[in-house]
Amino acid sequence: MECAVDAQSLISISLMKIHNSRTQRGGIKLHKNLLVSYVLRNARQVYIKEKYAEIYRMQQYEEVMTVCNEIQELNPLDPEPEDAEEEDLEVAALSCCAPLQDGGGKEPETSFYRSCCMETPGSPCDPFAGNGSHCNKTTVLDLDTHVVTTVENRYLHQDCCCSAPQCAPVPDSPVRKRKGDFGCCASDLEEVSDFSASRKRVRREECTDPNYTDTSNISNLISIFGSGFSGLLSRQADLEQICSKQALASLGAWTRAIVAF
Amino acid sequence: IAAGSVCAIVCDMQWCFSQVKGAIDDDVAEADIISTVEFNHTGELLATGDKGGRVVIFQQEIENKNYPQLRSEYNVYSTFQSHEPEFDYLKSLEIEEKINKIRWLPQKNAAQFLLSTNDKTIKLWKISERDRRADGYNLKEEDGRYKDPNSITSLRVPVLIPMDLMVEASPRRVFANAHTYHINSVSVNSDHETYLSADDLRINLWNLEITDRSFNIVDIKPANMEELTEVITASEFHPNQCNTFVFSSSKGTIRLCDMRASALCDKHSKLFEEPENPSNRSFFSEIISSISDVKFSHNGQYMMTRDYLSVKIWDLKMENRPVETYQVHEYLRSKLCSLYENDCIFDKFECCWNGNDSVVMTGSYNNFFRMFDREHRRDVTLEASRENSKPLQVLKPRKVCTGGKRKKDEISVDSLDFNKKILHTAWHPLDNIIAVATTNNLYIFQDKLTG
Numbered sequence: 281m282e283c284a285v286d287a288q289s290l291i292s293i294s295l296m297k298i299h300n301s302r303t304q305r306g307g308i309k310l311h312k313n314l315l316v317s318y319v320l321r322n323a324r325q326v327y328i329k330e331k332y333a334e335i336y337r338m339q340q341y342e343e344v345m346t347v348c349n350e351i352q353e354l355n356p357l358d359p360e361p362e363d364a365e366e367e368d369l370e371v372a373a374l375s376c377c378a379p380l381q382d383g384g385g386k387e388p389e390t391s392f393y394r395s396c397c398m399e400t401p402g403s404p405c406d407p408f409a410g411n412g413s414h415c416n417k418t419t420v421l422d423l424d425t426h427v428v429t430t431v432e433n434r435y436l437h438q439d440c441c442c443s444a445p446q447c448a449p450v451p452d453s454p455v456r457k458r459k460g461d462f463g464c465c466a467s468d469l470e471e472v473s474d475f476s477a478s479r480k481r482v483r484r485e486e487c488t489d490p491n492y493t494d495t496s497n498i499s500n501l502i503s504i505f506g507s508g509f510s511g512l513l514s515r516q517a518d519l520e521q522i523c524s525k526q527a528l529a530s531l532g533a534w535t536r537a538i539v540a541f
Numbered sequence: 542i543a544a545g546s547v548c549a550i551v552c553d554m555q556w557c558f559s560q561v562k563g564a565i566d567d568d569v570a571e572a573d574i575i576s577t578v579e580f581n582h583t584g585e586l587l588a589t590g591d592k593g594g595r596v597v598i599f600q601q602e603i604e605n606k607n608y609p610q611l612r613s614e615y616n617v618y619s620t621f622q623s624h625e626p627e628f629d630y631l632k633s634l635e636i637e638e639k640i641n642k643i644r645w646l647p648q649k650n651a652a653q654f655l656l657s658t659n660d661k662t663i664k665l666w667k668i669s670e671r672d673r674r675a676d677g678y679n680l681k682e683e684d685g686r687y688k689d690p691n692s693i694t695s696l697r698v699p700v701l702i703p704m705d706l707m708v709e710a711s712p713r714r715v716f717a718n719a720h721t722y723h724i725n726s727v728s729v730n731s732d733h734e735t736y737l738s739a740d741d742l743r744i745n746l747w748n749l750e751i752t753d754r755s756f757n758i759v760d761i762k763p764a765n766m767e768e769l770t771e772v773i774t775a776s777e778f779h780p781n782q783c784n785t786f787v788f789s790s791s792k793g794t795i796r797l798c799d800m801r802a803s804a805l806c807d808k809h810s811k812l813f814e815e816p817e818n819p820s821n822r823s824f825f826s827e828i829i830s831s832i833s834d835v836k837f838s839h840n841g842q843y844m845m846t847r848d849y850l851s852v853k854i855w856d857l858k859m860e861n862r863p864v865e866t867y868q869v870h871e872y873l874r875s876k877l878c879s880l881y882e883n884d885c886i887f888d889k890f891e892c893c894w895n896g897n898d899s900v901v902m903t904g905s906y907n908n909f910f911r912m913f914d915r916e917h918r919r920d921v922t923l924e925a926s927r928e929n930s931k932p933l934q935v936l937k938p939r940k941v942c943t944g945g946k947r948k949k950d951e952i953s954v955d956s957l958d959f960n961k962k963i964l965h966t967a968w969h970p971l972d973n974i975i976a977v978a979t980t981n982n983l984y985i986f987q988d989k990l991t992g
Binding site for chain 1: 629631632634635636637639660680722723741769770771772822824825826827828831876878881882884887
């Protein structure tokens with residue numbers, strides 16, 4: 281992409297254009313709407329790819345966290361550093377969350393998905409408003425790529441906001457399929473059989489999300505992970521065996537999402 | 542021509558200002574926005590259409606006593622209301638009166654004929670001069686009242702006496718109800734009997750004499766509209782092969798069709814397409830590859846297409862790539878996102894050839910327009926502005942600064958005014974005189990050196 285473009289805002293801009301074209305003088309311009317739908321498709325493809333990458337990273341994170349717990353269990357003689365580690369993690373998580381609740385000061389380079397932390401209770405995007413614990417945000421370091429990202433702890437964003445089947449996009453299908461094609465909480469855009477007829481409903485995207493990365497908190501985490509895993513690497517093989525069951529269990533939520541994609 | 546003259550001579554032409562038509566004030570009335578510009582086949586007449594459905598025709602003056610070298614003085618010849626806003630009750634849609642295209646018919650007799658079209662209806666207009674009137678009727682007074690029969694004592698033959706020239710425009714044919722989608726092109730065939738009209742999905746063939754029927758020659762509407770992937774964006778008849786026409790698409794392809802092959806020309810004879818450069822791929826690739834205009838060269842060997850960032854010249858004998866590509870404003874490639882937000886990326890620029898097909902011209906933003914000299918591989922950017930509008934004032938070439946230090950007289954990309962766009966330009970068929978339409982003004986420039 282030629283510039284740092286936000287796939288999600290492109291989607292909402294495009295939907296607004298389509299919506300406005302319905303009231304334009306002279307009727308719906310077929311050509312322009314067709315071109316806008318191509319931008320929608322392109323933005324959606326990027327959006328989905330990024331989401332998938334997030335899931336992958338979450339999966340990695342899950343495994344990492346499971347291994348972390350394993351380390352704790354395996355070294356009961358040395359509680360202090362581990363406790364401190366946990367505390368640091370929590371502190372980091374909280375400090376990451378807090379600014380987000382203010383509305384996220386920074387303009388993100390790319391946004392992957394809406395942050396549940398952003399939603400006020402009772403908003404349409406968050407039927408589980410009462411369960412704030414579902415949506416803790418944490419900044420994590422991906423050991424493979426050394427990329428630091430902000431993810432939600434445990435739950436895929438989609439699970440919070442809507443039921444998975446509705447949010448199941450089909451990546452290769454042309455953009456002009458029925459609703460549910462877009463990611464979670466995207467506006468409902470129903471295609472009608474003739475472009476010249478007016479579209480049924482276009483719900484504007486209400487949720488916006490910054491992808492929040494705070495470099496100052498990250499440096500703490502890097503040191504945490506660095507110290508935490510120095511012993512891990514040598515015992516990776518053993519741990520993999522022990523962790524596998526837990527890892528598999530935690531993947532339950534993910535497999536549903538992955539299949540949906 | 543003095544060597545080392547101050548004003549740059551580019552393309553062996555030195556363009557200077559001739560006239561500007563239209564309101565001066567910055568507050569542009571929407572109805573005054575110029576939507577099409579076209580010279581007739583001799584270049585003597587210049588027609589413009591606007592968003593308000595009006596057509597204004599200018600006529601070239603033979604000679605100007607004050608400026609004998611000014612051969613490009615055009616004055617208003619006729620003004621008429623071609624189309625009115627309509628309402629489609631069945632679809633609850635308003636039909637805009639904006640004139641999308643004007644095309645002149647070759648002159649056959651004293652009168653002039655042109656086709657003008659809005660989104661749905663094409664009209665054939667006859668423009669004729671009247672410079673004599675009958676005088677000396679027996680039964681009627683001068684003002685038309687009938688005389689008292691008892692007062693008539695003698696009989697005389699009425700005579701034609703000269704009068705002030707009056708130019709009348711009358712609609713001779715109305716070609717309606719043939720297009721479901723918005724008409725984007727009309728093109729008169731070289732047989733002078735038929736013409737085509739194209740909308741987003743279909744192209745119809747008409748006989749100029751017959752208004753109640755037309756033949757559908759191209760139909761790209763899919764059975765299921767959800768499978769729509771491209772629309773027709775422009776269409777034109779070949780300048781001398783009456784069986785051949787082309788149409789361009791929103792996907793950046795051009796199809797050449799032969800009407801002798803079959804009644805329905807969905808299957809093209811030739812498909813002109815250039816593969817996309819994958820390194821340029823972006824969210825907006827489909828938009829900027831959509832072709833906004835296609836024009837045959839006068840000699841019929843080439844055709845030119847305009848997409849958002851470039852002009853391409855195609856040899857009709859070579860389908861897999863254009864023979865020449867000219868970048869109009871490549872510096873906009875990094876701005877596509879904002880141009881998408883403000884809708885500028887949907888602007889449909891036209892392009893035109895000069896009389897001997899050696900130079901092509903197209904418009905840009907900030908009231909800039911560009912000329913590309915095919916022979917000498919040179920190009921120039923000029924500006925249509927009121928500041929450079931003293932009679933015969935030579936236009937200075939403009940330059941856009943794309944990065945780094947901005948030189949004096951250069952303009953930076955961020956200073957460009959994207960509300961000032963030149964979408965429509967026309968070149969006199971026989972002379973180096975050009976008409977350039979800004980939003981609501983028509984500029985006429987002539988080349989100082991030739992003629």
